[in-house]
Amino acid sequence: xxxxxxxxxxxxxxxxxxxxxxxxxxxxxxxxxxxxxxxxxxxxxxxxxxxxxxxxxxxxxxxxxxxxxxxxxxxxxxxxxxxxxxxxxxxxxxxxxxxxxxxxxxxxxxxxxxxxxxxxxxxxxxxxxxxxxxxxxxxxxxxxxxxxxxxxxxxxxxxxxxxxxxxxxxxxxxxxxxxxxxxxxxxxxxxxxxxxxxxxxxxxxxxxxxxxxxxxxxxxxxxxxxxxxxxxxxxxxxxxxxxxxxxxxxxxxxxxxxxxxxxxxxxxxxxxxxxxxxxxxxxxxxxxxxxx
Amino acid sequence: xxxxxxxxxxxxxxxxxxxxxxxxxxxxxxxxxxxxxxxxxxxxxxxxxxxxxxxxxxxxxxxxxxxxxxxxxxxxxxxxxxxxxxxxxxxxxxxxxxxxxxxxxxxxxxxxxxxxxxxxxxxxxxxxxxxxxxxxxxxxxxxxxxxxxxxxxxxxxxxxxxxxxxxxxxxxxxxxxxxxxxxxxxxxxxxxxxxxxxxxxxxxxxxxxxxxxxxxxxxxxxxxxxxxxxxxxxxxxxxxxxxxxxxxxxxxxxxxxxxxxxxxxxxxxxxxxxxxxxxxxxxxxxxxxxxxxxxxxxxxxxxxxxxxxxxxxxxxxxxxxxxxxxxxxxxxxxxxxxxxxxxxxxxxxxxxxxxxxxxxxxxxxxxxxxxxxxxxxxxxxxxxxxxxxxxxxxxxxxxxxxx
Numbered sequence: 001x002x003x004x005x006x007x008x009x010x011x012x013x014x015x016x017x018x019x020x021x022x023x024x025x026x027x028x029x030x031x032x033x034x035x036x037x038x039x040x041x042x043x044x045x046x047x048x049x050x051x052x053x054x055x056x057x058x059x060x061x062x063x064x065x066x067x068x069x070x071x072x073x074x075x076x077x078x079x080x081x082x083x084x085x086x087x088x089x090x091x092x093x094x095x096x097x098x099x100x101x102x103x104x105x106x107x108x109x110x111x112x113x114x115x116x117x118x119x120x121x122x123x124x125x126x127x128x129x130x131x132x133x134x135x136x137x138x139x140x141x142x143x144x145x146x147x148x149x150x151x152x153x154x155x156x157x158x159x160x161x162x163x164x165x166x167x168x169x170x171x172x173x174x175x176x177x178x179x180x181x182x183x184x185x186x187x188x189x190x191x192x193x194x195x196x197x198x199x200x201x202x203x204x205x206x207x208x209x210x211x212x213x214x215x216x217x218x219x220x221x222x223x224x225x226x227x228x229x230x231x232x233x234x235x236x237x238x239x240x241x242x243x244x245x246x247x248x249x250x251x252x253x254x255x256x257x258x259x260x261x262x263x264x265x266x267x268x269x270x271x272x273x274x275x276x277x278x279x280x281x282x283x284x285x286x287x288x289x290x291x292x
Numbered sequence: 293x294x295x296x297x298x299x300x301x302x303x304x305x306x307x308x309x310x311x312x313x314x315x316x317x318x319x320x321x322x323x324x325x326x327x328x329x330x331x332x333x334x335x336x337x338x339x340x341x342x343x344x345x346x347x348x349x350x351x352x353x354x355x356x357x358x359x360x361x362x363x364x365x366x367x368x369x370x371x372x373x374x375x376x377x378x379x380x381x382x383x384x385x386x387x388x389x390x391x392x393x394x395x396x397x398x399x400x401x402x403x404x405x406x407x408x409x410x411x412x413x414x415x416x417x418x419x420x421x422x423x424x425x426x427x428x429x430x431x432x433x434x435x436x437x438x439x440x441x442x443x444x445x446x447x448x449x450x451x452x453x454x455x456x457x458x459x460x461x462x463x464x465x466x467x468x469x470x471x472x473x474x475x476x477x478x479x480x481x482x483x484x485x486x487x488x489x490x491x492x493x494x495x496x497x498x499x500x501x502x503x504x505x506x507x508x509x510x511x512x513x514x515x516x517x518x519x520x521x522x523x524x525x526x527x528x529x530x531x532x533x534x535x536x537x538x539x540x541x542x543x544x545x546x547x548x549x550x551x552x553x554x555x556x557x558x559x560x561x562x563x564x565x566x567x568x569x570x571x572x573x574x575x576x577x578x579x580x581x582x583x584x585x586x587x588x589x590x591x592x593x594x595x596x597x598x599x600x601x602x603x604x605x606x607x608x609x610x611x612x613x614x615x616x617x618x619x620x621x622x623x624x625x626x627x628x629x630x631x632x633x634x635x636x637x638x639x640x641x642x643x644x645x646x647x648x649x650x651x652x653x654x655x656x657x658x659x660x661x662x663x664x665x666x667x668x669x670x671x672x673x674x675x676x677x678x679x680x681x682x683x684x685x686x687x688x689x690x691x692x693x694x695x
Contacts, residue, residue: 003328010487013487013530013532016523016528016529016530016532016533017519017520017523017528017533017565018565019520029329172525172526173526174526174527177526198676198677198678201672201673201676201677202564202673202677202678202679203524203526203527203564203565204564205564205669205670205672205673205677206665206669206672211672211676214676214677215676291674291675291676291695292675292676292678
């Protein structure tokens with residue numbers, strides 16, 4: 001039995017350092033020692049989650065639950081696997097069961113909030129995150145979710161405050177850097193966000209999402225985007241304001257400045273509009289091809 | 293031709309009494325650090341071939357590695373009673389570079405690791421990589437072999453060197469060659485020798501390895517898969533990983549320890565997973581990229597690996613050019629596929645014939661170069677990450693038109 005526990009520890013250690021293949025090999029050995037051990041099945045499921053093989057992880061979690069129906073680890077694993085499979089309703093049923101059994105468990109609350117964020121139930125997610133932070137004020141996942149929810153709500157000040165607390169607690173942690181990148185980007189501090197994104201990419205160069213984030217932030221902070229500042233800064237509201245200002249401004253100016261100048265302003269405005277459609281995609285393609 | 297573990301497993305599934313395959317499989321398990329599994333295989337060999345010393349010697353080595361000294365001694369005594377027992381070196385052979393001596397610590401673990409044999413690979417055994425070998429000669433070997441000359445120019449021997457690059461491209465072999473060229477004792481440390489999830493044991497194992505190397509200077513200490521031993525603390529979820537990295541840094545730092553005369557080599561496929569603090573001056577500050585073999589080196593590999601196989605006239609350079617980015621392991625794969633192709637034809641009733649160039653070229657499409665994933669990941673790093681420390685990778689990617 002102690003051999004099995006040793007194997008479990010080794011598998012957990014290998015998973016931590018991302019050695020999925022080696023962990024899988026040891027998992028096979030652990031399964032050979034006791035095919036009915038729920039902990040082993042859970043670890044095998046965790047290995048599959050690490051490899052993004054969610055259907056196999058779900059199967060492992062169900063196998064574990066068939067042998068130990070109240071196994072908390074297996075239930076958490078099933079939730080994670082179902083969430084990965086995007087079976088949101090089933091995942092919600094599992095996490096609600098876990099919260100019912102442990103209403104003050106911040107891990108479960110944060111997991112539920114993440115699920116609610118996946119399905120854009122933002123108000124409910126906000127309430128659950130608040131509860132998770134009440135139970136465990138320094139919970140890393142709950143803090144990340146809190147910052148993200150503030151960003152989504154457009155509450156930059158609260159997001160920055162949350163970020164400040166996270167940085168003070170663990171400045172080197174990857175999740176803190178990721179949150180900082182999102183918050184800074186939402187505050188239109190693209191250059192700073194780009195530096196963090198590149199730092200994250202250096203640590204995780206195989207992540208395509210980070211490559212996309214770096215390119216997007218480089219596009220946003222590129223000098224050629226300066227003319228598009230109102231669109232970037234104001235989004236669709238900025239575009240609407242620019243349109244109204246252009247139409248009414250040029251109409252109002254026409255009697256004063258003459259037709260030639262008015263026509264030049266119209267052409268300039270139209271050129272800006274065309275550039276706003278074509279410039280960023282072209283720059284994006286260029287940067288993807290050429291690099292930063 | 294050495295078979296892979298998967299091939300040996302298949303062979304054993306087909307014929308469980310294939311002694312040669314079982315012995316080779318047990319050796320492979322030992323090489324991979326899976327000592328308990330290797331022990332089970334050696335015990336099977338003992339049962340299947342009770343009149344041979346081979347199984348008992350293997351079992352003795354495994355028991356020894358697992359700290360079961362009494363059982364090791366009894367297996368060795370059993371082996372000595374057999375007629376084919378090699379009289380000159382009972383437990384030494386192509387076996388682990390390390391022996392675990394009895395000591396304290398957690399269950400099934402001991403605290404000291406010592407070398408059993410010296411490295412025998414020379415630089416001339418490493419195919420290709422001429423530029424890299426020159427760089428290593430100048431930056432690593434010469435300061436070690438001629439410390440006086442380098443001391444006059446203010447350069448010291450020893451320190452840390454990190455070899456990184458795609459898998460299967462000879463990092464470990466180069467490390468062994470460096471050790472032989474430096475004429476130093478060589479200690480190879482794999483993750484299984486260090487990593488132990490009992491609290492504090494990994495740190496003790498690591499300290500023991502360093503202490504032993506310091507006692508044996510001039511010494512080369514080689515850490516394979518450094519990313520596993522010095523995993524980036526910002527990505528780590530447990531304190532265990534963080535404390536191990538702290539201990540590693542402490543051992544490297546030379547404030548409390550004198551590492552003069554100890555060359556610390558490490559290899560990794562994932563340099564980005566290594567804690568950044570490990571790469572700072574005084575630690576693994578010299579980082580050497582080991583690229584996939586070039587066309588000439590691959591042609592030479594094909595020549596060497598096909599030397600014992602019946603072949604027709606083959607333009608090896610043409611075959612090498614058809615296998616861009618292939619590592620040494622991939623070249624093995626191409627040759628194996630070509631052999632299977634010829635054997636399948638022969639078994640279908642065709643007359644026996646040697647391997648032709650067309651067999652090799654046709655087999656190339658069956659093998660995906662294992663270095664490609666690594667090179668694509670490294671390209672992200674160079675192209676978008678803006679990390680200047682991967683200049684050699686950038687040069688290589690430009691040379692092979694991947695950038």
